[in-house]
Amino acid sequence: MNKPTLWQGLSTLLLPLLLAGCLGGSGSSRDSAPGDPQPPIGPANSPTYLEAVGIGVSDLEAAVSFYRNGLGMRELQRLTREDRIEVVMESADRRGSQLLLMEFTDGVGRNYQQNPGKLVFYAKDANTFAERFEAAGGRITAPPSPLPEYDGTLVGFGRDPDNNLIEMVGVPTLADSFLAAVGIGVSDLQQARRLYGDALGLTEQEFLQVPNLYDEYTLISPVPGGSALVLMHWTNGSEPNYQDNPLKLQLASADPQSLADNLANAGAEILRQPAPSSEADLPRTSIGYASDPDGTLLEIRQSIRAYLGAAAIGVEDLGAAETFYTTGLGMQVVERRSRDNRDEVVLESADGTGxxxxxxxxTDGLPRNYRQNPGKLVFYIRDLASYIDAFIAAGGRITLPPATDPVLGVTVGFGRDLNNNLIELVSEPEAEHSYFGAFGIGVSDLEQARAFYVDQLGFRQLMYLPIPGMYNEYILQGYGGSALVLMNWTNGGSHHYQDNPVKMEIRSIAPTAFTEAVEQAGGELVQAPGVSEDEGLTGQLVGYARDLDGSTIEIRQAEWGLQ
Known part of the structure; x- marks a missing residue:
């Protein structure tokens, strides 16, 4: 019943002008550098994003405590690497790149106090965030101050226990906070822009000059989900140490080898070509290493980043089902497809989201039971009463009238469609009309399914929600689209979890690598991704697999993936 988070690009949140104004000086310039040509667009066949940033710390446990208590982050896992231990931290709002706190174990001396970059956090309440930051041991160097010319947005600065610069920006629409941007110091700003633009395919969003402080480029990826990368060159007369800082950028790509080649062509030093890792905590993970001209370590990873592009259900009467979903649920037909054993009608929500x-x-004549699906479809609705009237008039059946949940504070009702699929109806005042917010699939082993979709396939866990006397569920979110809900029934009934006529259309940055991940996680490979000849999908890359309960996964190319 939790409203899913529909992923939105970070570009709409980046506030470089606000950051410049708070830093002071006599003004700033946000235009492209005068007379300086724009960098070439990065290679379209290797979309890349900042998966994580690693910072070396002098005291690992103290750093974990600080980032947990002071910045609201949570620890996800600990990895033992070749020369270091990494603690993987996730932002409170489960958005942006991950933060890796790195404790080196090789005995080599390092200076953790001179990082010329920054970490930028967006917070719902910048003042509260700053108070929490200071109480945990951080040092506030510029308290959050409103900028009248930018609607009073609050921006402040501080230093963590290892002297890393932390920037705080108030964004009231957030739930709590997240790591929105990562700044790295560079000795040659134009050289760095060419390398990260050409090799990574990042788009220049802003060039910013803060007089007597620094110049910076803000770069963003076409792949959603990662933080922005900020290239910073200081102009305040100081002598920052740009070389060989204990810093790492973890870059994830659809094609790691192509990324390594692009980095080499752009002037980076390749330290290790991408290859399966022999590290015990990262078995079979493809990892490579490079170094930029300032010695910043670049770790190259294989990405399978994905999202739920469509949820498919088998129906007894295609025409009747189409009429029900258009008149009873407000959806619109956007496409009709003929596949090898079925016809498909593709629907879009009234609001055009999700x-x-x-x-x-x-059409293959095989018998199927369309009335035993243990999953659900969740719709978010502006006018719940009118929606239910249309739902009933179209032939739907209300099984539980809407009621307000005292814990979640939302109004929820339940019904059944013409084929007995469970329909969850959630009141959402911010909807224009209605949208498809989540697709639930029944699973026989909830924890095993969570490990399959979260740990192995990279979906983010938003919430665990037990519904007493009904079912327990995990609400997951990909990098776009509607939420995916894993449901295990606890009401004592007999539920058929195996081989139901349902399908998840998963769009991945790298379909072949995603298919391999499904198989390695214990799923079944049905058909490796290949060029489709189906009507409506001609020329598109399509593959098939099954999850642990036999639910079909159709694997297709994400629009921000390989071309």
């Missing part, structure tokens, strides 16, 4: 819903009418 994943699509696909109605499947099978």
């Amino acid at each position: 994943s699509q819903v696909v109605l499947m009418g099978f």
Whole structure:
């Protein structure tokens, strides 16, 4: 029943002008550098993003405590690497790149106090964030101050226990906070812009000059989910140490080898070509290493970043189901497809947001039970009363009238469609009309399914929600589209979890690598991704697999993936 987070690009949140104004000086310039040509667009066949940033710390446990208590982050896991231990931290709002706190174990001396970069956090309440930061042991160097010319947005600065610069920006629409941007100091700003633009395919969002402080480029990836990368060159007369800082950028790509080649062509030094890791905590993970001209370590990873592009359900009567979903649930037909064993009607929500819903009418003559699906479809609705009237008029059946949940504070009702699929109806005043917010699939082993989709396939866990006397569920979110809900029933009934006529259309940055990950996680490979000849999908890359309960996963190319 939790409202899913529909991923939005960070570009709409980046506030470089605000940051400049708070830093002071006599003004700033946000235009491209005068007379300086724009960098070439990065290679379209290797989309890349900042998966994580690693910072060396002098005291690992103290740093974990500080970032947990002072910045609201949570520890996800600990990894033993070749020369270091890494603690993986995630932002409170589960957005942006991860933060890796690195304790080196090789005995080599390092200076942790001279990082010329910064970490930028967006927070719902900048003042509260700063108070929490200071109480945990941080040092406030510029308290959050409102900028009248930018609607009073609060911006402040501080230093963590290892002297890393922390920038705090108030964004009231957030739930708590997240790591929005990562700044690295560079000795040659234009050289760095060419390298990170050409090799990574990052887009220049802003060039910013803060007089007597620094110049910076803000770069963003076309792949959603990562923090922005800020290239910083100081102009305040100081002598910052740009070389060989205990810093790491973890870059994830659809094609690690292509990324390594692009980095080499752009002037980076390749330290190790991408290859399966022999590290015990990262078995089979493809890892490579490079170094930029300032010695910043670049770790190259294989990405399978994905999202739920569409949720498909088998129906007894395709025409009747289409009428029900258009008149009863306000959806619109956007496409009709003929597949090898079925016809499909593709529907879009009234609001045009969330994943699509696909109605499947099978044509192969095989018997199927369309009335035992243990999952659900969740719709968020502005006018719940009118919506339910249309739902009933179209032939739907209300099984539980809407009621306000005292814990979650939302109004929720339940019904059944013409094929007995469970429909969850959630009141959402911010919806224009309605949208498809989540797709639930029944699973026989909830923890095993969570490990499959979260630990192995990279979906983010938003919430664990037990519904007493009904079911327990994990709400997951990909990098776009509607939420994916894993459901295990606890009401004592007999539920058929195996081989139901449902399908998840998963869009991945790298379909072949995603398919391999499904198989390695214990799923079944049905068909390796190949060029489709199906009507409506001609020329597109399509593959098939099954999850641990036999639910079909159709694997397709994300629009920000390989071209």
